[in-house]
Amino acid sequence: MNDPAVSVDGLVKTYGNAVAVNGISFDIAPGETFALLGPNGAGKTSTIEMLEGYRKRTAGNIDVLGFDPGRNRREFRERIGLVLQSTALEPELTVQETITAFSEFYPKPARIDGLLTSVGLADQRTKRIKALSGGQQRRLEIALGLVGDPDVLFLDEPTTGLDPDARNGIWRMIQQLSGRGKTVILTSHNMAEVEALADRLAIMVSGEICAIGTVPEVVGLYGGNPRITFWWPHEAPPGDLPPSLAGAHDTGDNWYVCEVAEPALALSELTGWAGLHGVDLNHLTITKPSLESIYLSIVDRFHQAGGGSQ
Amino acid sequence: MILFRQVRYQLMLFFRRPAAMFFVIIMPVVLLALLTQILGNEAIPGEWVSTAQFYTPALAVFGVVSACYIYLAVSTATSRDQGVLKRIRGTPLSPTVYMTARIISVSIIAFISAIIVIAAGVYFLDVEMLWEKFAAGCVILFVGGLTFAALGLAVAAMCRSSETVQAVVNATLLPLAFLSEIFIRPGRELPDWMVRTADFFPLKHFGVAFGNAFRPSLDGHGFTFGGDDTVFTIVPELTVMAIWGIAATLVAVRFFKWDYKL
CATH class of the missing domain: 3.40.50.300 (P-loop containing nucleotide triphosphate hydrolases)
Incomplete structure (x- = not known):
């Protein structure tokens, strides 16, 4: 260099x-x-x-x-x-x-x-x-x-x-x-x-x-994992979600959000599971964390840790 | 040459600022016209030949001070407020060259202003040019211009914002101009404190020295030491102005900042 x-x-x-x-x-x-x-x-x-x-x-x-x-x-x-x-x-x-x-x-x-x-x-x-x-x-x-x-x-x-x-x-x-x-x-x-x-x-x-x-x-390093979001049309939360999506939680109105470490594996499990249950997943999104949200969380974390206090 | 080009840009800026042009170049002529109309321009008993013979050099000095003191201080402080000075400081241009260009440009403006007032006096109001005193008069204008430029930069150095600079230069110049035989030709003895105040500051010395270059009753070319009241000498006034100029230069160099946030 x-x-x-x-x-x-x-x-x-x-x-x-x-x-x-x-x-x-x-x-x-x-x-x-x-x-x-x-x-x-x-x-x-x-x-x-x-x-x-x-x-x-x-x-x-x-x-x-x-x-x-x-x-x-x-x-x-x-x-x-x-x-x-x-x-x-x-x-x-x-x-x-x-x-x-x-x-x-x-x-x-x-x-x-x-x-x-x-x-x-x-x-x-x-x-x-x-x-x-x-x-x-x-x-x-x-x-x-x-x-x-x-x-x-x-x-x-x-x-x-x-x-x-x-x-x-x-x-x-x-x-x-x-x-x-x-x-x-x-x-x-x-x-x-x-x-x-x-x-x-x-x-x-x-x-x-x-x-x-x-x-x-x-x-x-700081942003955590990509995020999968999908819409589950039924009242009850899906009890039998695949293991990589076990952490999914309802954000209201039947929208489910889950952070996944291995998006490829999670997606294949999710689509397999959806096929099995006849869910069409037509609201499925996968997003990377935005720089903005990471920036805000880093600044916030640093302030809370009292870093750089004078 | 970079200094010459910088002077040119500064002159362009001045001539594109109508308010500045009016106060520095037009105002002295307007005042000359008004004062000679109000007071009459006939020959007055005593040593002065006419009202215009007194007011022409006095208002030439006022124009020089407007350019070198007021305009230089206010325009420099405004450029600083706008961040122009900081930006210039970040280029390879030498700060000395930049400030020298500003000083040279206001000196040129001052000379233009003085020439216009004097020409108006000579052509319209029968002011008599005393050519044997002309060289001394030029020296006075030059030293006076530099002294007031130094004072202007000292004020800009001591004040943070251009609004403050504007207030300070006007508040210092206008009352002094009344005490210093620039606006008012005293018809009677002034109170002692007024005389002493005016004697302390450089404006009266500038006005009196340049006015003497237009006094037919004085003898000589001005470049002499001593002599009695009938001899034209610029040495005492130049000395006072030079002391003020040097002191102001020291203050300006010591305290001037190119950006008040730095």
Whole structure:
């Protein structure tokens, strides 16, 4: 494996007596899209801002592309791209002027025409920023994050507050980036976004990472088993259910739900049993646990365990 | 060159803000027209030649201060509120170059404002240009502009929000402008405390020094030390302004933050 693009080791950030980041460690490989999740106040933004070079760390080590972001070197800034949480543009400049101004900061800027086309703003180039919609402003900010042709791109809640159409456009752009070998660090509160974009994710609660891995890994480790749901038309619960479905329980209105460790075995037993009893199973579903439900249960469990208490 | 291009963007921003343009560039001319109409522009007994000969340099100074102090402080604090400064800080652009560009741009705006008022005075109100004092006048404008730019950035450094900055710059400039012989030409002796207050702050020194460059009764080109009341010298006023400018620069450099959440 190559050297990681980003390496964080024992990172700590305190504000006075409050511990915002409590000794976290992770690596991000080049070309990977890495999502950092967590409730508000979990320390995500502090972590991202230390990686971006905006904040000084209290302890630990950070390596981004071989640079220590805390030293805030120009060479470091030339190789990262930023999309901050809130819009930060001069409202009176046009799209073209804004992106041209930013391109002048970088030694090898991307071609502006191609960039504006790829974010769908080629027809808006003479419009002033204040005349753009929220989605257009956000897409321009992503273009500004990319104008220096960075190796690492930070995206802090890139689609918060956007309509689904604008959000999909931004997702497509981010997916293209990782195809071009860019490392992307993403924060989001939208689990669908994380599932669509992230190769790996870390969930932060109270300054600590409490789950990390690929989406299937996190789902597999923390999410429990797939869930079979079916409709049983008779009053009495089926006493003679097959063994793999023994845990099925009625959720009301004759709907039965069961978590199963081996879905293939459970399904074959269920269909055999249904054939035997003349049940048509036309409401049968099998679902994997959603990232959202897993995220909520991890955060909840961590809070209850008193993890990361200060 | 990146500094030149940044100055250009800052100038574009200014010229696209009608309210800022009105206060910095139009307002001094409007005040000159109003004051000369209200007070009359005939020659007044005493050393001053005309109302316009007094108010033209005074309002040129007011325009310079509007640009360098009020506009620079408020626009910088607004950019900070909007997150623009934080965003710029995250690029390879040097923060020094960015702030220098802002200062150069307001200096250019200040000179444009001063030139317009003086030209209006000369063409419409018979203001006399004293060319032997012109170089000293330019030095005064330059040092005064930089001093008030430093003061503006010091205010922006000490206040968190652009609303506070707006309140502080206006509350400090307007009363002082009345005490400092900018808006009012005193027809009688002012109370002692007023004179001492005005003498303490840099605005009066700026106004008096630049006004002296338009006083036909003074002798010399201004670049002299000492002499009696009939000699034009910019040295005492420049010294006071420079002290304020240096102090303000130290405060701004020490306390200015590019984002108050960091």
